[in-house]
Amino acid sequence: xxxxxxxxxxxxxxxxxxxxxxxxxxxxxxxxxxxxxxxxxxxxxxxxxxxxxxxxxxxxxxxxxxxxx
Amino acid sequence: xxxxxxxxxxxxxxxxxxxxxxxxxxxxxxxxxxxxxxxxxxxxxxxxxxxxxxxxxxxxxxxxxxxxxxxxxxxxxxxxxxxxxxxxxxxxxxxxxxxxxxxxxxxxxxxxxxxxxxxxxxxxxxxxxxxxxxxxxxxxxxxxxxxxxxxxxxxxxxxxxxxxxxxxxxxxxxxxxxxxxxxxxxxxxxxxxxxxxxxxxxxxxxxxxxxxxxxxxxxxxxxxxxxxxxxxxxxxxxxxxxxxxxxxxxxxxxxxxxxxxxxxxxxxxxxx
Ligand SMILES: Cc1ncc(C[n+]2csc(CCOP(=O)(O)OP(=O)(O)O)c2C)c(N)n1
Ligand code: SF4
Ligand code: SF4
Ligand code: SF4
Numbered sequence: 001x002x003x004x005x006x007x008x009x010x011x012x013x014x015x016x017x018x019x020x021x022x023x024x025x026x027x028x029x030x031x032x033x034x035x036x037x038x039x040x041x042x043x044x045x046x047x048x049x050x051x052x053x054x055x056x057x058x059x060x061x062x063x064x065x066x067x068x069x
Numbered sequence: 070x071x072x073x074x075x076x077x078x079x080x081x082x083x084x085x086x087x088x089x090x091x092x093x094x095x096x097x098x099x100x101x102x103x104x105x106x107x108x109x110x111x112x113x114x115x116x117x118x119x120x121x122x123x124x125x126x127x128x129x130x131x132x133x134x135x136x137x138x139x140x141x142x143x144x145x146x147x148x149x150x151x152x153x154x155x156x157x158x159x160x161x162x163x164x165x166x167x168x169x170x171x172x173x174x175x176x177x178x179x180x181x182x183x184x185x186x187x188x189x190x191x192x193x194x195x196x197x198x199x200x201x202x203x204x205x206x207x208x209x210x211x212x213x214x215x216x217x218x219x220x221x222x223x224x225x226x227x228x229x230x231x232x233x234x235x236x237x238x239x240x241x242x243x244x245x246x247x248x249x250x251x252x253x254x255x256x257x258x259x260x261x262x263x264x265x266x267x268x269x270x271x272x273x274x275x276x277x278x279x280x281x282x283x284x285x286x287x288x289x290x291x292x293x294x295x296x297x298x299x300x301x302x303x304x305x306x307x308x309x310x311x312x313x314x315x316x317x318x319x320x321x322x323x324x325x326x327x328x329x330x331x332x333x334x335x336x337x338x339x340x341x
Pocket of ligand 2: 014015016017018019020021022036037054055056057058059060091
């Protein structure tokens with residue numbers, strides 16, 4: 001099941017737990033839990049998309065229609 | 070479901086890919102499809118070609134006309150494809166080993182001819198697929214399975230090599246600087262002749278572990294701290310540039326493309 005908040009979508013079955021998105025998120029939105037990424041503080045997300053840009057596994061992204069709102 | 074970009078351009082039945090956790094190659098592959106998407110290219114007119122290596126597996130995941138060839142020979146096959154179908158946008162995805170070790174001769178001649186090919190080198194400074202042998206871009210002093218006491222070779226600067234051989238567009242970015250990478254790939258594709266993008270990737274499994282450089286996050290932090298944009302570099306004193314490497318557009322000097330010149334010869338006979 002996908003994890004969703006504020007247009008941010010995580011696809012846990014594709015996440016390999018590298019931690020790149022967590023380390024480089026400018027707003028500390030994400031954290032690792034049992035070797036998978038999860039949303040710790042979704043309200044802080046600014047929609048910058050850096051997590052999606054650098055996720056090697058396409059396991060985190062911003063849903064487009066919600067991003068445009 | 071995945072993002073619309075991934076759904077649109079990837080072979081969804083082949084994902085998730087088999088690259089290791091934190092392997093930079095996924096970031097480079099996404100940058101390539103993002104560049105294609107932003108350029109609004111007709112996917113039927115694109116052909117993506119690779120050799121052999123972890124990097125060269127990329128076209129297997131990409132829903133385009135694709136060709137997975139033999140080690141080092143991607144540019145030779147791509148040259149043939151461009152000759153047979155000059156209207157195609159031919160994109161080569163290759164590794165530092167594939168492109169500059171076994172394939173080095175093909176690289177210099179594709180560049181020399183200014184073939185209409187865009188080459189993206191997934192440069193992780195090692196042979197990942199075969200277990201961490203050092204490559205022509207393994208930094209001097211670093212370790213590989215074939216250099217257990219440290220590599221005494223000097224490194225190729227792939228952009229300088231391609232430029233000296235005749236490439237008309239070169240640029241370098243890293244998986245940390247993925248936005249820049251997308252822009253350079255777009256500009257490389259827009260250049261009609263031979264373009265080379267040195268995409269600095271990370272191999273945490275072999276390069277990272279053998280050299281005790283840590284996981285992907287640490288290596289990407291190193292890339293962030295040690296890359297200097299060419300625009301900024303010209304204003305910095307030499308001591309500030311020691312140990313650093315340049316990113317950005319490094320060369321852009323359009324010249325007649327090979328298949329167009331070839332067509333002129335053919336047409337000169339058809340006219341008569
Ligand atoms: C003719 C030939 N020689 C050697 C090999 C073994 N081989 C497969 S991949 C590879 C190196 C790959 O390194 P690189 O191109 O840097 O890609 P990476 O796996 O690091 O992405 C080698 C030596 C081969 N497959 N074919
Ligand atoms: S970057 Fe991608 S694979 Fe790595 S932890 Fe984040 S979501 Fe998972
Ligand atoms: S979109 Fe930006 S702020 Fe939001 S989680 Fe991703 S990196 Fe963090
Ligand atoms: S061995 Fe290295 S290059 Fe190959 S998939 Fe693993 S991390 Fe990537």
